[in-house]
Amino acid sequence: MTATRVLVLNSGSSSLKYQLLDMRDASRLATGLVERIGEATSRLVHTPLAAGAGPRERTGPIADHDAALKAVADELAHDGLGLDSPELAAIGHRVVHGGLRFTEPTVVTDEVLTEIERLIPVAPLHNPANLTGIRTARALRPELPQVAVFDTAFHTTMPEAAARYAIDVETADAHRIRRYGFHGTSHAYVSRRAARLLGRDPSEVNVIVLHLGNGASASAVSGGRCVETSMGLTPLEGLVMGTRSGDVDPAVTFHLMRVAGMSADEVDVLLNKRSGLVGLCGDNDMREIRRRVDEGDERAALAFDVYVHRLKKYIGAYYAVLGRVDAVVFTAGVGENAAPVRSAALAGLEGLGLAVDAELNAVRSAEARLISPAGSRVAVAVVPTDEELEIARQTHELVEKANARK
Numbered sequence: 001m002t003a004t005r006v007l008v009l010n011s012g013s014s015s016l017k018y019q020l021l022d023m024r025d026a027s028r029l030a031t032g033l034v035e036r037i038g039e040a041t042s043r044l045v046h047t048p049l050a051a052g053a054g055p056r057e058r059t060g061p062i063a064d065h066d067a068a069l070k071a072v073a074d075e076l077a078h079d080g081l082g083l084d085s086p087e088l089a090a091i092g093h094r095v096v097h098g099g100l101r102f103t104e105p106t107v108v109t110d111e112v113l114t115e116i117e118r119l120i121p122v123a124p125l126h127n128p129a130n131l132t133g134i135r136t137a138r139a140l141r142p143e144l145p146q147v148a149v150f151d152t153a154f155h156t157t158m159p160e161a162a163a164r165y166a167i168d169v170e171t172a173d174a175h176r177i178r179r180y181g182f183h184g185t186s187h188a189y190v191s192r193r194a195a196r197l198l199g200r201d202p203s204e205v206n207v208i209v210l211h212l213g214n215g216a217s218a219s220a221v222s223g224g225r226c227v228e229t230s231m232g233l234t235p236l237e238g239l240v241m242g243t244r245s246g247d248v249d250p251a252v253t254f255h256l257m258r259v260a261g262m263s264a265d266e267v268d269v270l271l272n273k274r275s276g277l278v279g280l281c282g283d284n285d286m287r288e289i290r291r292r293v294d295e296g297d298e299r300a301a302l303a304f305d306v307y308v309h310r311l312k313k314y315i316g317a318y319y320a321v322l323g324r325v326d327a328v329v330f331t332a333g334v335g336e337n338a339a340p341v342r343s344a345a346l347a348g349l350e351g352l353g354l355a356v357d358a359e360l361n362a363v364r365s366a367e368a369r370l371i372s373p374a375g376s377r378v379a380v381a382v383v384p385t386d387e388e389l390e391i392a393r394q395t396h397e398l399v400e401k402a403n404a405r406k
């Protein structure tokens with residue numbers, strides 16, 4: 001029997017999200033998450049989709065990631081989907097930062113773990129948790145292939161002109177300071193899916209992908225390869241996000257340190273956690289912001305306008321980077337659901353061949369779809385992202401290739 005199942009793990013500092021997929025038809029067998037790991041009020045929610053049953057929930061202390069994964073394994077075993085099943089082909093791990101070394105999904109070895117560890121200084125919030133997840137899974141099933149799929153990998157094709165910051169080269173290189181980009185798994189999936197929606201091969205099309213979730217990033221993808229993206233050394237650069245500022249004059253940082261007496265850590269928290277939509281109006285949920293705008297709330301209107309202005313600026317910039325654009329594609333929580341964001345971001349861009357059909361834009365759907373008027377020079381699309389499926393696909397493909405070589 002060939003093993004066709006892949007378990008996808010996304011380990012955060014105090015959470016563990018997972019999905020079990022069957023790659024014969026890319027179906028979901030189970031999904032779930034453990035949150036508040038290490039606290040007294042940990043919670044595991046497990047949904048056994050294959051069994052067609054509703055979510056099961058457990059609360060009570062789960063001390064660490066090891067205990068969390070064991071609890072998940074128990075839940076899966078309960079549905080006959082245990083980690084010791086011969087049908088499990090591999091575990092695919094989301095890893096946020098792969099630096100320049102990891103341009104492809106990679107089978108985890110001790111050496112790979114050391115390299116991911118070496119990248120902690122450039123990804124202090126994410127890589128440690130991702131590493132913990134991998135180590136835990138390896139300890140539980142040492143003989144099973146574990147594959148790391150990196151958020152940065154899709155962006156490693158960016159030309160040097162886009163990836164370099166214009167700062168002293170020696171200093172930048174000594175500290176590995178450059179633009180890496182994130183959300184790569186989503187940009188890869190969505191750009192490919194958009195090409196299919198247009199009935200074309202990814203190698204033939206130029207697309208601008210706008211991944212607008214709580215974190216947000218844009219990318220310019222030419223012939224299937226990323227040529228520019230809005231996040232940089234860290235996920236702070238670029239678009240206005242739920243709680244992150246996106247682009248600011250870097251002098252804001254030392255101004256706050258010198259004039260407001262803030263520490264580096266305090267500025268870090270300000271820009272990452274107390275800025276963006278939440279900093280501008282106190283809310284980071286676009287639904288709530290739109291509700292407030294409709295009620296005439298000026299702070300919410302300002303937040304919406306700043307968000308949309310930055311988005312439009314990036315669309316224009318990436319149009320120029322690509323020269324010819326076949327599609328502008330919206331994805332993630334805001335991009336998939338917030339019709340007013342889509343229409344406002346493209347308003348007035350008819351000269352670039354960009355327009356949104358009001359009726360199509362208003363349709364709510366979980367399907368990939370076009371929202372531009374028929375005959376538009378540039379297609380505008382909404383494509384739901386699916387990072388877990390992409391991680392599972394890349395993991396499965398790599399393991400199949402390795403098996404074929406055996």
Ligand code: ADP
Nearest residue numbers: 212213214215284285286287332333334337338
């Ligand atoms: P992440 O994975 O980055 O946490 P998501 O891609 O799930 O985020 O996006 C979450 C955001 O999507 C929410 O904060 C909210 O602003 C927005 N969102 C979700 N549903 C809707 C909706 N129906 N209308 C408008 N915005 C929505």
